[in-house]
Amino acid sequence: MANIQQITLFILYTCYFFGVRSEFNREVSARVQDFIADYLEIVTRSAYVPYNCITYGNVAVNLSRPLETSMKLLYQSKTSFPESSSIYIGFETGLFYGYIVQTYQVVAVPATKKLIAYSLNRNGSAGHIVSSSSFDPRTRPWYIGPKNAKGPTWIPAYISAATGTSLFSFGIPLYLNTSGTTKTLIGVLSVAAYLTDLTNFLVKAYQNTDKQVFIVEAASGQLMASTLGIPVNVKSSTGVLVRIKSSFARSPLFIHCVFIL
Amino acid sequence: MYAATCSSPLISGVTTLLASQGWPSTLTIYDGYYLQSTLYKDTRPGICWYVVVLMPAVKDEEFLARSSPLYTGVIIMVAITAAFATFGLVTTIYLRNSRLIKLTGPIFTLMIIFGSYLLCASCIALLSENNAENCAVRPWLFHLAFTATFSPLLIKAWRVHLIFNKKPLTKNKVISPSILISYTIIFIVFDVVILASTLYTGTEDGTKPQSELKQTSNGAYGKVIYCGYTTNLPFYSAEIAYKGTLILAACYLSFKIRRLAGTIAGSKSLLAIVYNVAFLTVVVLLVDQSVTDVAQVVFIQCIGICVGVFNTLAILILPNLYHLYTLGDEAAAEEVIDEVFHRRSGVLSSGQVTVT
Numbered sequence: 001m002a003n004i005q006q007i008t009l010f011i012l013y014t015c016y017f018f019g020v021r022s023e024f025n026r027e028v029s030a031r032v033q034d035f036i037a038d039y040l041e042i043v044t045r046s047a048y049v050p051y052n053c054i055t056y057g058n059v060a061v062n063l064s065r066p067l068e069t070s071m072k073l074l075y076q077s078k079t080s081f082p083e084s085s086s087i088y089i090g091f092e093t094g095l096f097y098g099y100i101v102q103t104y105q106v107v108a109v110p111a112t113k114k115l116i117a118y119s120l121n122r123n124g125s126a127g128h129i130v131s132s133s134s135f136d137p138r139t140r141p142w143y144i145g146p147k148n149a150k151g152p153t154w155i156p157a158y159i160s161a162a163t164g165t166s167l168f169s170f171g172i173p174l175y176l177n178t179s180g181t182t183k184t185l186i187g188v189l190s191v192a193a194y195l196t197d198l199t200n201f202l203v204k205a206y207q208n209t210d211k212q213v214f215i216v217e218a219a220s221g222q223l224m225a226s227t228l229g230i231p232v233n234v235k236s237s238t239g240v241l242v243r244i245k246s247s248f249a250r251s252p253l254f255i256h257c258v259f260i261l
Numbered sequence: 262m263y264a265a266t267c268s269s270p271l272i273s274g275v276t277t278l279l280a281s282q283g284w285p286s287t288l289t290i291y292d293g294y295y296l297q298s299t300l301y302k303d304t305r306p307g308i309c310w311y312v313v314v315l316m317p318a319v320k321d322e323e324f325l326a327r328s329s330p331l332y333t334g335v336i337i338m339v340a341i342t343a344a345f346a347t348f349g350l351v352t353t354i355y356l357r358n359s360r361l362i363k364l365t366g367p368i369f370t371l372m373i374i375f376g377s378y379l380l381c382a383s384c385i386a387l388l389s390e391n392n393a394e395n396c397a398v399r400p401w402l403f404h405l406a407f408t409a410t411f412s413p414l415l416i417k418a419w420r421v422h423l424i425f426n427k428k429p430l431t432k433n434k435v436i437s438p439s440i441l442i443s444y445t446i447i448f449i450v451f452d453v454v455i456l457a458s459t460l461y462t463g464t465e466d467g468t469k470p471q472s473e474l475k476q477t478s479n480g481a482y483g484k485v486i487y488c489g490y491t492t493n494l495p496f497y498s499a500e501i502a503y504k505g506t507l508i509l510a511a512c513y514l515s516f517k518i519r520r521l522a523g524t525i526a527g528s529k530s531l532l533a534i535v536y537n538v539a540f541l542t543v544v545v546l547l548v549d550q551s552v553t554d555v556a557q558v559v560f561i562q563c564i565g566i567c568v569g570v571f572n573t574l575a576i577l578i579l580p581n582l583y584h585l586y587t588l589g590d591e592a593a594a595e596e597v598i599d600e601v602f603h604r605r606s607g608v609l610s611s612g613q614v615t616v617t
Contacts, residue, residue, distance in 0.1 A: 032312050033301050040303055145307070154307025166262075170305070212315040214272055216264040218300065221276070223264040224310060228272060 032213055035205050039083060039198060044152075044170050046081035047191040050074055051172050054189075063089070063174075063187075066097035066106045067126060074098055075124030077191075083201065084191040085167075086160075089174070090137030091187035099124075100162045100192075107135055117162070135161065142190040146171035150183075157195065157222045166195045168224070198225040275313060284311055290318045323485050324390050325559040332388060335560060338567040339384045345571055346377040349578045360594035361585050368438040369413055370577060372445060376410025377570045384563045396468045396488035400460060403566075404452055404500055408507070410570070411538065412448035415507055416441060418514035418531050425521050448507075455503055459496040508542060511535040530580070534573045541569045 050073040053059045061069045074087045078099050088098020094110030103117045104126045115135035119127035137143050145155040152172045160167050169192040176184040202213050206227050214226035262268075264276040275296055279285070284298050294315040301310045325332050353370050356362045383403035389395060461467040472486045490496055515535045521528040545565035552558050584593040 032314050033299060036301055036310070036312060037303070040308065044305065149306065152305055154303060154305060156307065168308075170307075210317050212271075212294070214264070214275075214313050214315075215301075216276060216311045216313065218309040218311055221263050221265055221280075223262050223267055223272065226269070226272060228269055 035202065036215070039193075039201050040154075040170075042081055042083045043191055043193050046077045046084040046087060047152075047170050047172055047189060049077050049080070050087070051174075051189050054174065063091075064095070066095070066108060067104075070097050070099065070104060070106075071124040078124075083193065083197060085194050085197055086162075086192040087190070088137075088192075089187055089189045090140070090143045092138065092185060094136060094138060095187075096135065096137040100160075103130055103162075105162065107137065137188075142169040142171050142192065143188045146173045146188045146190070147185060149173075155190075156220060157217055157224060160192070160194075163194075166222075167192045168195070169193065195224055199227070201225075202227045203229075271315070275315070279311070279313065294318050323487060323555050325388050325556045327389070329556050331556055331560040335384060335388060335563045338563060339381045342567040342570050343378065343381045345574055346374050346381070349377075349574050350374045352578065352582060356585065359585065359590040361581060361590055364594060365581055366417075368441060369417060372413045372441070373410055373573065373577060376406055376413075377574060379406030380410060380566050380570050382406070384566050387559050387563060391470045391486050391488050393469055396470050396490070399488065400468060400490050400496070401456060404456060404504075405449055407504065408449050408452045409445065410573070411504075411507055411511070412445045413441060414531060414534060414573075415448075415511040415514070416444045418511055418518060418535070421518045421521060421528060421531070422514045426517060452503065455499045456496075459493065459499045460490055504542070508535070508539045512539055530576050533576050537572045537576070538569050541565045 053073055054061070054063070059072055061072050063069055069089070074089070078084070078087050086098065086100040088096065088100060088105070090096045091110075094107060094113065096105070096107040096110075096115065098105065099120065100117070102120050104120050104124070105115055105117045106126075107113060107115050113134050113136050114132060116132045117130040119130055121127050140161065141158045142155050146153050150173060152170070155169045155171060157166050157168045159165070169190050171188045171190040173185055174187045174189055176186050198215070202215075202225050206213060212227050214228060215224040216222070217224055264272055265280060267273045267276070271292060271294075275291055275294075278289070278291055279296075279298050284300070286297065286299060288295055288297050290296075295318040296313055296315050298311050298313045301312045302308065325335065349370065353362065353367050353374070357367050379402065383399070383406050386395060386398050386402050468488055468490045470486050471489050471492075511531075512535050515528065515531040518528040519532050542565070545561060548561050549558050552561065584596075588596065
């Protein structure tokens, strides 16, 4: 009789143990997903805040005025949501302006396709010229994606033309008449998130735990972020070069990044 | 940077493993980590990510590792057994010219001591990881050591049964050391044939380590490395049949000679040793079948081997030493011969009483 009781207790304990363990594992996975969902929600909010202002007319802006619109709409979003490193608008005309990392960049005369990068003042205004290059926003993935999707969408990881680093972005197409049956696309508002920023977010979230997390893009197999201290980018959102491993420095991606820079 | 070719061996290894399995959501063990991947899809289109969580894992040991306290236990048991075997070796060699030791057959004792050393070595071979060398050595060393140790007991039981029970009037009562050794070699050669024919003909890999993704006791899937022979049914069947036949034959013969004069025929000792080995073998086999933890299984096997060897040597050596110490050589030898003559008067002559 005593043996039967012991066996029953053992079976019950085993069931309880594995039940608790599997529950624990589900909880961990769910928690990680919550962290990621939180991060992505912040990024999307940083795009929706200026988008809603434009759509509902809360803030009187003239979209054809780059610096005014940037300072009134985009800079608020950039400072309020530091998780989104860059925020900018591209137009069907070729006009482009916005904040990329710690610079204000603009293609003021679309016909010239000349992108001028300025240093950033504390109030969001343009400082001195940092660089200039040729640029057409309409050819970039962050523009093409939402345009083709005809709605808000995430853009898979790609290399930034401005910084040469890996990032993914969230874009919302801007239409001239959203209430009517026909919509005319005028441009795309986009928020970029650098992979280093996502990595830093995860590292901070899991710094006092024994868990490690990494994220792989399902379609491409690209490593999006990792708490294992592996660099997934060559520059942080603040423009500071992050420490890279020697094996990574020899990789084609790194060489490609250096070439772009 | 692609995860599969990442500079971190952990990330690249985990990604390759999960990708090869189609990114399962089951809990898996890899390189000391529990890992679980979940597909994350954002509420807005465009994001489809595999999120992989790694946690330190307590993996089932597939061998008795140095870090385990049981490892130290095995080393202590083997050391005690080997020390006792050395005591038996030294006393047998030192007292080889005494009449009592001559009557009990020192070659027979030395052969069992030699086999005991091999069995101790087989316990050491059971430790550590399942690499190619260990996996190749283990079955050969244990099975040949067992045969080398046990077959002299069977041969002695058979000779005693033949001389005292079957042909009590025969003049030649002596089995020479060369015959004892050659008969033992025949048993060993037969075991070599069984090992060679079953270990390598049944499977392509023979004894080589094999890896398999299995659900471990903690519910996670982990890569388990085991020696190829552990799943070789013909090998186990043949060896159990062979060793079982040896033990059963020895049990039968030692039972038949149980009433014979003790010291010379060694009937009582043989009965005790053989039944002790049979009992331990059955117990170890039963416990092996009911325990899943590999470290515990190895520990139990080593207990079985060491206790069996220790008991065998103790039963074989200690009573003779006690007689020698308490009575003295001459008196002890005379007592043994008197015992034989009183039980089998007229059958034996004093010059032909050594059986082994």
